[in-house]
Amino acid sequence: MTDQTNLLLVDRGTDGVLTLTLNNPEKRNALATPVLGLIADALDAVRDDDAVRSVVITGSTKVFAAGADINELAQKDTAGALADVRPRIWARIRAFPKPIVAAVEGWCLGAGNELLMCCDLAVAGVSARFGQPESNLGIIPGAGGTATLPRIVGRMQAMSMVLLGKPIDAATALRLGLVLEVVVDGSALARASELAREIAARAPVAVRQAKAMVNAAFDLPHTAHLAAERQAFSALFGTEDKREGLAAFFGKRDPQWKGA
Incomplete structure (x- = not known):
């Protein structure tokens, strides 16, 4: 039996980056409900921790995550699917306010x-x-394959991926905006960690607001989004980090962010 405590490896670095590694190679890092819960728990634990400013999620060099646990799916009927706790777990992951960078090697399915x-x-x-x-x-x-995917890659490509069930390669994922960069095999984690460190070095309150406002494009009409953006923009003018950012700019020095 797999040791549940080792299904997700949690590494708190000293650079403001938390790294979560899916660790169930026997099941190709299947996102069974306990694993999904561990991810949400790990994120919840650092939600208000100022020492953690960004997160990296990764798998192995052969598989990021090859889908849900088929055995769990086989045991559910309609009533079981409707009563599933997974939507609430997914909602906790989506609600995490700090930036998350994925490092994907191999299969990333379902x-x-x-x-x-x-x-x-x-x-x-x-x-x-x-x-x-x-x-x-x-x-x-x-959990987003028909709702979020077309908003990212477009209706026609999402239809193809969902209706035909065929995977796309990394070059296509890059072209469609599903990933930011494609790198040499084996170096995705290093590059993702580099990006996470760059984010962690920036003004924390501004970074959170930036994430929230970009994500609002999924939910708000354009006019409402513009109003929300301006409100968030204006609120940052009362922060210590805004004052520090300007002082550092005029003083030609690196800013010392306080996260307030």
Whole structure:
């Protein structure tokens, strides 16, 4: 039996970056409900921790996450699916206010691809593959594969991925905006960590607001979004970090962010 405590490795670095590593190679890092819960718990634990300013989520060099746990799916009927706790866990992950960078090597399928879409930036190894193959099992994606995916890659490509169930390669994922960068195999984690450190070195309050406002494009009409953006913009003018940022600029020095 797999040791539940080791399904997710949690590494608190000294550079403001928390690294979460999916660690269930026997099941190709399947996002079973306990694993999904561990991710949400790890994020909740640092939500208000000022020492953690960004997060990296990764898997192994062969697989990021190859979907949900098929055994769990097989045990559910309609009533079980409707009563599932997973939507609440996914909501906790999506609500995490700090930037998350995904490092993807190998397969990123089904729930794995939906976890990727919960992240704010993604780096992929050149051999990575992305897909929503749920229709092969007689079901559809249930955590963003039909809702979030078309908003990122467009309706036609999302239709192709969901209806045909065929994976796309890293170059296509880059072209469609599903990932930010494609790198040499084996170096996705290093590059994702570099990006996370760069984010962690920036003004924390501004970074949170920036993430929230970009994500608001998924939910708000344009006019309402512009109003919300301006409100968030104006609120930052009362922060210590705004004063420090300007002082550092005029003083030609690096800013010392306080996160307030």
